[in-house]
Amino acid sequence: MFLIPSFLGNRSSVFDPLSLDLWDGRSPFLGNIGHFSRDNATAIANTQFDWKETSDAHIFKADLPGLKKEEVKIEVEEGRVLQISSERKKEEEQKNDKWHRIERSCGKFVRRFRLPENAKVEEVKATMDSGVLTITVPKQPQPKAEVRAIEISG
Numbered sequence: 001m002f003l004i005p006s007f008l009g010n011r012s013s014v015f016d017p018l019s020l021d022l023w024d025g026r027s028p029f030l031g032n033i034g035h036f037s038r039d040n041a042t043a044i045a046n047t048q049f050d051w052k053e054t055s056d057a058h059i060f061k062a063d064l065p066g067l068k069k070e071e072v073k074i075e076v077e078e079g080r081v082l083q084i085s086s087e088r089k090k091e092e093e094q095k096n097d098k099w100h101r102i103e104r105s106c107g108k109f110v111r112r113f114r115l116p117e118n119a120k121v122e123e124v125k126a127t128m129d130s131g132v133l134t135i136t137v138p139k140q141p142q143p144k145a146e147v148r149a150i151e152i153s154g
Contacts, residue, residue, distance in 0.1 A: 047109040049084075053139075058119060060084075060135040062111075066104075069128040074135060076124060080115040082137065118142075 050061045064072065064086065072086045090106040093099075115121060120138040127134050 047111060049111060049113075051113065055139075057139055058115065058137040060113065060133075060137070062133045063131060064128070064133050065131040067128075067131070072128065072133060074124070074126050076115075076121045080117075080119060080121055082113045082115055082121075082124070082135070083110065084112075084133070084135070085110040 047062060047064075052059050060082070062084070066088060067086055072084065075083045075085075077083055085108070087108040088106045115137060118139045120140055123138045125136045
């Protein structure tokens with residue numbers, strides 16, 4: 001993430017114009033901004049989503065191990081922006097604990113996706129099964145192309 005300059009607009013992929021990432025990690029131009037540490041920025045940057053479009057819906061999937069459905073917030077804002085956020089909290093340390101390795105990430109994440117015009121934002125549904133979040137956004141049916149015969153005069 002640090003190799004993509006900020007003038008490209010905080011996107012998880014330079015090639016995906018519909019994906020918008022919001023995170024307060026380290027910036028190569030501004031240094032460490034916000035109150036997140038580098039470990040927290042890792043949690044934010046590593047929350048990856050799959051987005052597929054079927055004939056009748058847009059389907060988003062993400063692996064969120066260790067999170068309960070009550071800890072995940074899903075909103076549609078500004079008309080057609082789908083926002084998913086949560087926080088994976090750091091495990092409390094006890095006085096007598098001796099840690100040998102900490103590899104699991106913790107911190108907050110926010111992912112935003114601009115939905116296309118054909119999305120039915122009022123009918124968004126979400127499920128969480130075995131740590132996999134699935135968000136289904138139904139699509140409006142495509143209008144039938146009207147074919148009209150034109151009579152030739154003269």
